[in-house]
Amino acid sequence: MSSDLEKRLADALEARASQVGPEHLSPRGLPAPERRGPARPVWVGLAAAACLAAVGAGVVVPRLLADPDSAAPPAVSRPDVPSDVGRDWTPIDGVRSELDLDGDGESDAVELRGEPDPGYEGRTRLDVDLSGGGTAYGVVDLGSTLTSYSPQGADLDGDGTDEMVLTLDVAETSTRPLVLDLRDGVLVEVEQPLGDRTPLTAGPLQAGVDPDSGLVEQRVTDWWVADGTLRSSVSETAYPALGMSWFVPDPYVAQVVTWRLDGDVLLSRPADDVCVSRLDDERRPCGPGEQDGLPDLTPAAGDLVATGQTADLEGGLPSRVRVVDAGGRDRVLLGAPGEPGSGFERTGTRLRIFTTAPSAVVVDAVTAAYDSDADDRPDGVLVESEVGGISVLAAPDDDPAWLTAGGEVYTTSAASGRVGLGQWVRDGDELVVVPLGTVCLPDDGDVTAAERC
Amino acid sequence: MGLDELYATHRLSLVRLALLLVDDVASAEDVVHDAFARMVARRTPLRDPHAALAYLRTSVVNGSRSALRRRRTARAYAPPADVGPASPEDTAVLAEEHRAVLDGLARLGRRQREVLVLRYWSGLSEADIAATLGISRGTVKSTASRALGALERVMTQEEQA
Numbered sequence: 001m002s003s004d005l006e007k008r009l010a011d012a013l014e015a016r017a018s019q020v021g022p023e024h025l026s027p028r029g030l031p032a033p034e035r036r037g038p039a040r041p042v043w044v045g046l047a048a049a050a051c052l053a054a055v056g057a058g059v060v061v062p063r064l065l066a067d068p069d070s071a072a073p074p075a076v077s078r079p080d081v082p083s084d085v086g087r088d089w090t091p092i093d094g095v096r097s098e099l100d101l102d103g104d105g106e107s108d109a110v111e112l113r114g115e116p117d118p119g120y121e122g123r124t125r126l127d128v129d130l131s132g133g134g135t136a137y138g139v140v141d142l143g144s145t146l147t148s149y150s151p152q153g154a155d156l157d158g159d160g161t162d163e164m165v166l167t168l169d170v171a172e173t174s175t176r177p178l179v180l181d182l183r184d185g186v187l188v189e190v191e192q193p194l195g196d197r198t199p200l201t202a203g204p205l206q207a208g209v210d211p212d213s214g215l216v217e218q219r220v221t222d223w224w225v226a227d228g229t230l231r232s233s234v235s236e237t238a239y240p241a242l243g244m245s246w247f248v249p250d251p252y253v254a255q256v257v258t259w260r261l262d263g264d265v266l267l268s269r270p271a272d273d274v275c276v277s278r279l280d281d282e283r284r285p286c287g288p289g290e291q292d293g294l295p296d297l298t299p300a301a302g303d304l305v306a307t308g309q310t311a312d313l314e315g316g317l318p319s320r321v322r323v324v325d326a327g328g329r330d331r332v333l334l335g336a337p338g339e340p341g342s343g344f345e346r347t348g349t350r351l352r353i354f355t356t357a358p359s360a361v362v363v364d365a366v367t368a369a370y371d372s373d374a375d376d377r378p379d380g381v382l383v384e385s386e387v388g389g390i391s392v393l394a395a396p397d398d399d400p401a402w403l404t405a406g407g408e409v410y411t412t413s414a415a416s417g418r419v420g421l422g423q424w425v426r427d428g429d430e431l432v433v434v435p436l437g438t439v440c441l442p443d444d445g446d447v448t449a450a451e452r453c
Numbered sequence: 454m455g456l457d458e459l460y461a462t463h464r465l466s467l468v469r470l471a472l473l474l475v476d477d478v479a480s481a482e483d484v485v486h487d488a489f490a491r492m493v494a495r496r497t498p499l500r501d502p503h504a505a506l507a508y509l510r511t512s513v514v515n516g517s518r519s520a521l522r523r524r525r526t527a528r529a530y531a532p533p534a535d536v537g538p539a540s541p542e543d544t545a546v547l548a549e550e551h552r553a554v555l556d557g558l559a560r561l562g563r564r565q566r567e568v569l570v571l572r573y574w575s576g577l578s579e580a581d582i583a584a585t586l587g588i589s590r591g592t593v594k595s596t597a598s599r600a601l602g603a604l605e606r607v608m609t610q611e612e613q614a
Binding site: 003005006008009010011012013014015016017018019020021022024025026028029030031032117118119121141143170171174194195197 | 456457460464465468469470472473478481482486487489490491493521547548550551552554555558561562563564565569570573574586587588601604605
């Protein structure tokens with residue numbers, strides 16, 4: 001404990017917590033299993049159903065998802081929110097909305113006001129001027145009053161009027177929709193039923209750790225409003241993440257559910273898969289048997305400079321490389337153009353440097369890939385150090401690697417009849433191989449013909 | 454460790470954690486009950502007790518946020534700063550010095566409160582707090598630093614008032 005304040009805080013928290021002892025707890029036991037709503041993410045059920053269906057015709061596929069319609073209609077609640085709360089809060093500018101809460105075919109005007117708070121963590125008041133006459137209001141906690149996502153409209157209960165969908169930040173990299181239903185002039189929040197863990201977020205969903213690489217794997221979740229419908233998706237596959245990088249293929253296959261409002265709760269229904277391209281910013285129906293896309297594994301970068309040669313590297317940070325003979329040793333000078341560059345000497349073998357920078361391996365420094373055994377394959381990368389000199393990051397393994405014109409270094413490793421595709425990435429002071437899944441190659445190993453198995 | 458054992462072992466500490474976040478025992482008990490309900494609903498049980506406790510802890514923090522949000526929207530006329538330490542458990546009275554700290558804590562932002570509670574009551578590492586709150590370790594560190602500064606300022610203002 002480094003300060004008096006920290007000790008006072010710890011003591012105060014302990015004192016407050018200690019006011020509740022076992023004798024103060026109600027005699028509740030462990031909760032009984034929840035009966036309604038899907039008890040696990042929809043994508044699990046979908047995958048299992050697909051496998052069973054593939055076993056053979058005539059097999060009755062058991063219904064793996066709970067049927068939302070079989071549940072009793074939930075009660076409709078309406079919290080008592082005083083109408084004057086937040087009328088004097090600060091207007092939030094830049095809000096545009098296209099929603100029709102009263103169902104008259106005209107858009108309603110929405111105004112947002114943020115509760116004054118030094119940390120921008122106050123509540124938000126919503127005022128709606130209904131185009132058909134009258135007003136509606138609500139008070140919500142969006143986590144921040146600093147940014148304002150414009151409300152969207154979607155008729156989730158099919159009654160001809162829109163519900164309001166707001167965007168709620170739930171973590172630094174994730175959002176979820178906050179759905180409000182208009183009841184007696186008040187906007188009331190509705191949520192998923194307790195126990196329903198169907199993802200309804202946009203952002204990474206941690207799925208586990210790859211036992212071989214030790215990397216965290218995450219599924220891609222997303223939600224959106226389109227054609228008056230709220231939908232969400234989760235990628236079929238979990239993808240590795242390392243630092244700020246997340247290795248999501250383009251496109252990736254995602255399973256989709258649509259959401260509808262039933263009383264107080266949002267219930268999901270499976271919909272058709274989509275193939276999502278983040279590069280093209282599109283979601284489209286997947287083609288027959290379509291799988292996750294592969295990165296551009298070709299063309300391979302093949303130009304190298306050897307002793308006595310100089311080249312400006314292509315891609316990455318502006319940089320120049322020179323290989324000079326230093327009395328039987330190769331000396332590589334690497335740095336920004338016009339600067340002498342840091343030196344790296346290698347004894348014994350002749351070094352050749354690729355003229356394409358491995359900019360996808362090392363993204364934040366001047367870097368070059370080297371070949372030390374004259375097989376035209378990269379054996380590691382050189383990195384100009386911030387403190388001067390060159391760091392040498394050797395290949396993480398002996399698997400064959402190739403550098404592409406895009407600056408990526410890919411590898412393949414064969415094990416148990418499967419070919420694993422990997423990608424070199426710098427992780428601190430070393431290179432690691434990020435697994436990108438299995439691929440099928442022709443017998444001659446031609447990577448230009450690689451495809452998902 | 455089975456769910457029953459997990460419940461028996463950790464229910465009280467989780468209620469205390471929730472209490473520090475929502476500040477009334479009834480809500481805290483509800484939050485923890487819901488957290489265990491979510492765990493019971495899992496078809497794939499968490500067999501690692503540490504993972505299970507981490508899951509419950511995150512669930513309690515998220516549940517506390519929801520409880521506060523519901524409280525603030527449904528009973529919006531009760532500003533958070535006015536919610537002093539409730540005392541349904543009237544068996545003990547907080548010392549004035551503790552009350553001053555807790556009053557100051559209640560005036561901080563939600564995330565700042567969560568980080569300080571997890572750090573100085575739960576005793577979690579930066580990495581565990583980051584995992585619990587779904588934020589980066591760097592954010593935990595900067596949030597904790599700013600929160601302590603804010604707490605000190607708030608308490609100083611109160612003392613001078």
